[in-house]
Amino acid sequence: MATGNRSNRSNGPRRNPNGEGSIYQRASDGRWVGQAYVLTTDGTRKRKAVYGATWQETHDKLTALKAQSRQGIPIPDRAWKLADYLPYWLAGYVADLKPTTARGYESAVRLHLIPALGTKRVDGLQVQHVRTFLDEFRRKCLCCTAGTDKNRPADRQCCSAGRCCAHYPSARQIQFVHAVLRNALQHAMREELVSRNVAKLVRVPSPRYKVGKGLSVEQARTLLAAAEGHRLYALYVVAATMGLRRGELLGLRWSDLDLDNGAVSIAQTVQRAGGKLHLQDTKTEDSESVLPLPDWTWMVLLDHQQDQQRERDRLAEVWEDHDLVFPSERGTPMEPRNLNRHFAALRDKAGLPDVRLHDFRHTVVSLLMELGVPPHVVQAIARHADVKITLKIYAHANLDVMRQALGKLDGRLS
Structure with missing residues (x-):
């Protein structure tokens, strides 16, 4: 009697009922x-x-x-490989996103996902494939991958010259690349090309974001005093009193300002992506707000408007009017890196080499909280999506307030 394993049968095809x-x-x-x-x-x-x-x-x-x-779940009619599907997804979906977001997605696909996973079929991708990819990505030098320094002078090259700088991806970069793959596979699920999103089954550590401590009142005054008389003085006043982000400052238009009633609408931002400057809507609906102008800021902007008119008249032949409150010296959108360079020189002049422009924003939050303004009101002014962000910035920034509170406890117990 034959006892061979059914799995090893080789005596012709096995018949099944019709339709089975x-x-x-x-x-x-x-x-x-x-x-x-x-x-x-x-x-x-x-x-x-x-x-x-x-x-x-x-x-x-x-x-x-x-x-x-x-169960009514269609089987993919086309055996997509990720090298084919990801560009298709980018063209049909990511192209509608903001330029900076689309650029980030495209880079993640081109530099990381296709080289590592491009030969895998979309419907054959497994959890282990994704986990192995992320483990290898953590140990991959980004400078080597992107050829960052291949055009540098020979004496400044590292990876291109065979001296790897070991510039490994941060937790935020790992999280971002994982999110791009997860979003692509979610789109494939909606198109019924896969029955599950395996990237969702792989967890990556959440990055720990550092929160700036903000500036003291004295530091803010010192910086503003150093900027007085410069064409960007009003920009720093708005940053220090309104807490606008860099892109929002550069995207602010005169049409966004109601100088008759002292109010401002935050509606657009300037961002660089793909080698170009883009004027685009603010990050989220929470970022779009109408805010009242403090009296001092209001007066500084009125003076700035007159100064800009004189500047426009003087440069009439080359001035390009974009209705911007803080444009370049020709009226065009200002390059964000140029603002960074000016602020770097300003902080050195003020003797504060370690502060950042964004610290003005944290200072506004902290000072308002110290003055007893309710957190939900501060949240609305800062245009944070969640009041927890507002409280986190305040808690991180106010060591002096905490020291005073603990000092009271010390006085009671000692």
Whole structure:
């Protein structure tokens, strides 16, 4: 009596009832093949095949395939590889995003996802593939990957000259690349190309963001005094009293200001992406707000408007009017890096080499909280999406307030 394993049968195809598909063993390589008619993503029923090293493995795969079809879940009609699907996804979906976001997605796909996972089929990608990719990505030098320094002078080259600088990705960069893959696979699920998003099953550590401590009142006054008389003085006053972000400062238009009633609408921002400057809407709906102008800021902006008119008249032949409150010296949107350079010189002049322009924003939050303004009001002024962000900045910035509070406790107990 034969006792051979069913998985090793080689005596011809195994018959199945009509409509249930068939399983047979190929003579060429001995692999088992299972075939059945199933629902596909183009809306028709087509004959699809599964493969296995044994009859049982092939039978299990075929059973799962038919069960998926019976549940009304279409089987992908096209065997997309990630190298083909990701550019297709970018062209159809990411192109509608803001330029800076789209640029980041494109870089993640081109530099990291396609080189590592491009040969994998979308419907064959597994959790282990994603986990292995992220583990290898953590140990990959970004300078080597992007060829960052290949155009530098020879004496300044590192990775291109064979001296790897070991510039490994940060937790934030790992999280971002993972998010790009997760979003692409989620889109593939909506198109019914895959039945699950394997990237969602892989967790990555959340980055720990550092929160700036802000400036003391004395430091803010010192910086503003150093800027007085410069064409950007009003910009620093607005930053110090309104807490606007860098891009919002550079995107502010005169049409956004109601100087009759002392109010400002925050509606657009200037960002650099893909080698170009872009004027675009603010980050979120929470960023779009109408805020009252403090009296001092109001007066400084009125003076700035007159100064800019004189500047425009003097440079009439080259001035390009974009309605910007803080443009370049020709009226065009100011390059964000040029503002950074000016602020770097300003802080050195003021003797404060370690402060950042963004610290003005944290200072506004901290000072308002110290003055007893309710957190939800401060949140509205800072245009934070969550009041927890407002409280986090305040708690991090006010060591002096905490020292005073603990000093009271010390006085009671000592």
